[in-house]
Every structure is written in C-alpha cells, then in structure tokens.
Amino acid sequence: MKNLFWRIQKNNYCITVFFLALATLLAFLFAHIIPGNSPNISLIYILALILIARHTDGYRFGIFAAVFCVISVNYCFTYPYFKLNFTLTGYPITFLGMLTIAIITSATTTRLKQQAFIIAEREKSLMEADKEKMKANLLRAISHDLRTPLTSIIGAASSYTENSEVLSEEEKQDLVSQINDDANWLLNMVENLLSVTRIQNDSSKISTSLEVVEEVVSEAVQRLRKRIPYAQIQVSIPEAFLMVPMDPLLIEQVIINLLENAIIHSESTKPIDLVVTDDSSQVTFHVIDYGKGLKPESIPSLFDGQAYSVSSDSRRGMGIGLSICKTIIQAHNGTITAFNHDDGAEFCFSLPKEAVTNES
Amino acid sequence: MNHKFSILIIEDELHILNFMRKVLTGHDYKVLSASSGKTGLDLISSQCPDLILLDLGLPDMDGVEIIQKVREWSSCPIIVISARTSEQEKVLALDLGADDYITKPFGTSELLARIRTSLRHSNKMNTDSPLFIKPYHAKDLTIDFSKRLITLNGEEIHLTPIEYKIVACLAKNSGKVVTYSAIMLDVWGPYSDTDNKILRVNMANIRRKLESNPAEPTYIYTELGVGYRMKEDESDS
Numbered sequence: 001m002k003n004l005f006w007r008i009q010k011n012n013y014c015i016t017v018f019f020l021a022l023a024t025l026l027a028f029l030f031a032h033i034i035p036g037n038s039p040n041i042s043l044i045y046i047l048a049l050i051l052i053a054r055h056t057d058g059y060r061f062g063i064f065a066a067v068f069c070v071i072s073v074n075y076c077f078t079y080p081y082f083k084l085n086f087t088l089t090g091y092p093i094t095f096l097g098m099l100t101i102a103i104i105t106s107a108t109t110t111r112l113k114q115q116a117f118i119i120a121e122r123e124k125s126l127m128e129a130d131k132e133k134m135k136a137n138l139l140r141a142i143s144h145d146l147r148t149p150l151t152s153i154i155g156a157a158s159s160y161t162e163n164s165e166v167l168s169e170e171e172k173q174d175l176v177s178q179i180n181d182d183a184n185w186l187l188n189m190v191e192n193l194l195s196v197t198r199i200q201n202d203s204s205k206i207s208t209s210l211e212v213v214e215e216v217v218s219e220a221v222q223r224l225r226k227r228i229p230y231a232q233i234q235v236s237i238p239e240a241f242l243m244v245p246m247d248p249l250l251i252e253q254v255i256i257n258l259l260e261n262a263i264i265h266s267e268s269t270k271p272i273d274l275v276v277t278d279d280s281s282q283v284t285f286h287v288i289d290y291g292k293g294l295k296p297e298s299i300p301s302l303f304d305g306q307a308y309s310v311s312s313d314s315r316r317g318m319g320i321g322l323s324i325c326k327t328i329i330q331a332h333n334g335t336i337t338a339f340n341h342d343d344g345a346e347f348c349f350s351l352p353k354e355a356v357t358n359e360s
Numbered sequence: 361m362n363h364k365f366s367i368l369i370i371e372d373e374l375h376i377l378n379f380m381r382k383v384l385t386g387h388d389y390k391v392l393s394a395s396s397g398k399t400g401l402d403l404i405s406s407q408c409p410d411l412i413l414l415d416l417g418l419p420d421m422d423g424v425e426i427i428q429k430v431r432e433w434s435s436c437p438i439i440v441i442s443a444r445t446s447e448q449e450k451v452l453a454l455d456l457g458a459d460d461y462i463t464k465p466f467g468t469s470e471l472l473a474r475i476r477t478s479l480r481h482s483n484k485m486n487t488d489s490p491l492f493i494k495p496y497h498a499k500d501l502t503i504d505f506s507k508r509l510i511t512l513n514g515e516e517i518h519l520t521p522i523e524y525k526i527v528a529c530l531a532k533n534s535g536k537v538v539t540y541s542a543i544m545l546d547v548w549g550p551y552s553d554t555d556n557k558i559l560r561v562n563m564a565n566i567r568r569k570l571e572s573n574p575a576e577p578t579y580i581y582t583e584l585g586v587g588y589r590m591k592e593d594e595s596d597s
Contacts, residue, residue, distance in 0.1 A: 187465060210557065212560050212563075212564060214564065214567070214575045215560075215563075215582035215584065216582075216584065217575050218575050218577055218581070218582060219581075219582050219583075219584050221575070221576060222581065235573065235575040235576055236573075236575070237574070239568075241561060241565075243557070243560070248584045248585055249447070249584060276575075
C-alpha cells in the first residue's frame with residue numbers, strides 16, 4: 001500500500017488526475033444527494049487543489065488544477081448547469097482565490113523540498129569529509145608505522161651484505177633474527193589493513209557465518225604462538241557449545257591484535273588470560289594482562305588510532321591495530337572496551353548472538 | 361636415499377621461487393621450476409614430478425585450471441600455495457583434487473612438513489593394501505582402525521559412531537587438511553545437508569572428549585573456513 005502511494009507520488013500527472021477525478025466524483029455525488037450546495041463543492045475542490053499542490057513538484061500542476069477546479073465548478077455545479085458562465089458576480093474572486101491557494105501551497109512545498117534536499121546533501125558531504133579525514137589519518141599513521149621496521153630491515157640487510165667479513169657469527173644471527181622480527185611485524189600490519197579492506201569492500205557490510213567460538217579462539221592463539229613463540233596465554237572458554245555469527249578471519253585478527261598488544265605493552269612476563277564468557281544475548285571475549293596497566297588519560301582515545309605516539313618505542317604502538325579492532329567489532333554490531341583492573345589492563349569485546357542482518 | 365623425490369614448483373614470483381628452490385635442494389629434493397601455468401603443465405607431462413607446489417595466482421592461467429587438467433590423468437600430490445584471506449579459493453582447490461595447501465607467508469619447516477606429509481600419503485596409496493590399515497598414533501592418542509578403538513593415555517575413549525567416523529576420516533588423512541565437504545561426504549554420504557553445522561557440533565563434542573582444553577587443541581586443529589587438520593601420524597615417520 002505504502003509502496004503504491006509512493007509510486008503515485010513519483011508521478012505528478014497521476015496525482016493531479018487522481019485528485020481531480022476524485023474531487024469531481026465526490027462533487028457529483030454531493031450534488032446528487034444535496035442539490036444546490038455549491039459552497040461545499042468548492043470546498044472539496046479547494047481541498048483537492050491543496051493536496052495536488054502539496055504533492056507535486058513545481059507550480060505547473062497546481063496552476064493547472066486551479067484552472068480546472070474553477071472551470072469545473074463553474075461548468076458543472078453552478079447555475080446555469082453544464083454551461084460556462086463567467087459573468088456571475090464575484091467569480092473573478094473565486095478564481096483568484098483558487099489560484100492564490102495553488103501558488104502559495106506549491107511555493108511552500110517546493111521550498112520545503114529544496115531545503116530537505118540541501119540538508120541531505122550537506123550531511124552527505126560532511127560524512128564524506130569525515131571519511132576522508134579518517135582515511136588520511138589512517139594513511140599517515142600507517143606510513144609512519146611502516147617506515148620504522150622497513151628502515152631497520154634495510155639497515156640490517158645492508159650491514160649484513162656490506163660488512164659480512166667483519167661481523168661475528170653471533171652478530172649475523174642477530175641481524176637476521178631482527179629482519180625476521182620486523183618482517184613479521186610488517187606482515188601483521190598488512191593483514192590488519194587487508195581486514196579493513198575486507199570490511200570496506202562491500203559498503204561496510206560484512207558477510208557473517210555461524211562460527212564455533214572455540215575454533216576461532218584456538219586458531220588465533222595458534223597463529224600468535226607461531227609468531228611470538230614465547231607468548232604465554234591461558235585460554236578458558238565455557239563448557240557449552242557456542243556458535244556466534246561473525247567473519248571468522250576478522251575476529252581472529254581482533255583476538256590476535258589484543259593478545260599481541262597485551263604481551264608487548266603489559267611489560268610483564270605473567271601469562272595473559274583469554275577468557276570467553278557467555279550470557280543470554282552476547283558472547284564476550286576478555287583479554288586480561290597482569291602488567292603495568294593503561295594510562296588513565298589515554299583510555300578514552302585508545303581506539304581512535306592516535307594513541308600510537310604515546311609509547312617511546314612508537315613502532316610497537318598499537319594505534320592502528322586497536323582502531324582496526326574497533327572498526328571490525330562495530331561492523332559486527334558489537335562493543336569493545338578497555339579498562340584497568342586491580343592488577344593490569346583488560347580489553348574486552350562482545351559479539352551479539354543474533355545475526356547482524358536481521359531485517360533482510 | 362638413492363632415489364631423490366622430484367618437486368615441481370609453479371610460481372611466478374622469482375624471489376619466492378628462489379627461496380623455495382634453495383630450501384628444497386638443501387633438503388635433498390630434486391627441484392624443477394616453472395614460472396607460468398603453461399610451462400608448468402608441459403613439465404608435469406614430460407617430467408612426471410613426485411609432487412607439485414602450485415601458486416594459485418599465475419599470470420597466464422588460473423591455478424585451479426591446472427589442478428583440473430592434472431587430475432584428469434595423474435594423482436600426483438599437489439600442494440597449493442595461497443594467500444590467507446582467500447579461503448573460498450582454497451576450498452575450491454582442495455575440492456578439485458589438491459592434496460593440501462600452505463598459506464603465504466610460510467616458514468621453511470612448515471613447507472617441508474607439508475611436503476613430507478603429502479609424499480607419505482601418496483606413497484601409502486601406492487603400496488598399502490586396503491585390507492590392513494596401520495593404527496594411528498600421535499602423542500598419547502592411539503586409534504586402532506581394525507578394532508575401532510580409540511585410547512588416550514591408555515584409557516579407552518567412547519565416541520558415538522558418527523564421531524568415530526569423523527575422527528577416523530581425519531586420522532587416515534593425518535597431517536593434511538580435510539575440507540568440511542570432504543568430511544561430510546565421507547561420514548554422511550553424498551546426500552548430506554550442505555550446512556556443516558552438524559559437523560561442527562560433532563567436532564565440538566569430539567574435542568571435549570579428546571582434548572584437555574578444547575580451546576587449545578593438540579590433536580585436531582581448525583583451519584578456519586576450510587576444514588580440519590589432524591596431527592601428523594607419528595608411528596611411521
């Protein structure tokens with residue numbers, strides 16, 4: 001029904017014809033039931049006129065309708081019937097009145113529509129600008145973050161090839177393992193960026209599938225162990241079988257980012273806890289470390305992608321990592337938070353159990 | 361060993377090719393290489409390598425096409441090299457007959473392990489008689505296929521018939537990834553549901569029986585979006 005009306009609204013001609021026909025029909029009915037009641041008939045036409053002017057674009061239809069109304073009232077419903085007679089006293093006033101109503105209503109509607117359009121445009125451009133700003137920020141942060149490990153890789157590689165006869169075996173080993181470290185770090189960064197393109201490819205809609213929580217968690221922990229062999233992680237998940245709609249690779253990336261963050265920034269050798277809790281509407285993943293905790297002043301802006309310069313060793317900053325985590329979790333309609341507990345920091349994110357796209 | 365295994369690498373990135381060639385020659389394999397799909401196919405038919413390492417992103421043809429062409433006449437093991445994010449591609453390659461895949465970037469030990477596993481499985485197919493299947497053994501887990509008996513730390517583990525079928529299917533392909541659809545086909549038959557939720561549920565139950573912590577599995581690993589991989593059989597390597 002709504003759809004039908006909308007389609008009618010799109011077509012100005014249809015509207016005009018529809019309302020005029022309706023008004024004429026009603027007028028004839030009226031004239032048939034109560035003869036000689038021309039003021040009411042005029043009222044019906046005025047109503048039709050206002051509706052037409054309100055629902056069509058521009059002035060043309062309103063003016064046409066006004067002329068039609070005047071002629072129709074004159075021709076059909078005033079004495080002498082079925083004859084045009086503009087010599088009746090006060091007729092020009094009726095005509096002018098109708099025309100004025102049509103023009104005023106049309107003008108108001110047109111202006112309203114124009115304003116709505118302008119506002120929508122402005123909002124769109126504002127959003128675009130915001131997006132552009134975010135992109136520029138991300139790019140700046142990325143190039144900053146990528147340059148440092150690249151410099152170190154190139155430096156290490158060139159010192160290996162240029163000074164290979166002076167360097168001891170141990171120093172060579174050192175250089176190579178440093179290259180390895182940096183390359184791995186770069187890889188993680190690139191994978192983070194790839195996950196962002198995975199989100200933005202399809203206008204920020206992600207394709208979710210039902211995934212088993214323990215499988216995603218175990219895969220994330222394994223991949224992290226492969227990269228950081230000394231990582232100590234204690235995993236505990238609920239005994240129950242849990243399936244949550246998600247993009248498994250993205251969630252895996254979030255878990256890896258949070259775990260790596262905890263390992264590198266907690267400055268503690270105590271094992272990290274990865275705890276999954278389950279309540280009726282959502283599943284929550286907690287990454288708890290027992291280190292120095294977060295700086296209270298940095299907590300509000302932690303996920304904005306600007307926290308990376310706080311740490312002295314800015315390469316290890318997780319600014320981009322955390323902002324990507326936030327993007328991913330938001331795309332899943334979930335929430336991500338960070339806070340200090342008594343003995344360190346805790347990051348947790350929740351995923352809703354219901355499917356992300358419910359309406360379709 | 362008097363007979364060297366020959367391995368054909370089809371890869372268009374020169375640096376990656378070089379690195380793999382060095383590693384494999386260093387480990388006593390005979391290495392052939394091709395940088396395009398066409399020369400790769402020619403080499404396969406002229407040299408009959410024992411194993412093919414295939415990069416899916418080739419300049420002249422789709423790697424999947426090569427798998428199909430090779431599978432028309434040869435059962436030579438194929439290991440697919442692919443990027444991490446394209447799980448759809450991996451599943452397709454595996455379902456078309458690739459034996460295993462390895463995700464870029466990979467370490468040398470991972471590459472060598474995959475190659476060993478695939479070669480072993482292809483040897484098994486050539487020599488093992490189907491009447492006798494050796495028991496699977498890894499860490500504390502033993503599976504005796506003839507008695508349908510699974511023991512962990514010497515204690516018998518009770519699995520439902522479906523769960524046993526899944527574990528047996530994985531154990532017979534131990535070390536290799538087995539796609540969801542391959543397991544579904546093996547366990548539930550060709551008319552099974554396309555939804556693999558039932559498999560996931562069964563797998564969760566199996567893990568609760570076999571693994572001390574299902575979130576940190578030691579026997580059956582998950583390959584997200586692709587399938588499962590069981591720990592390599594330790595008894596005959």
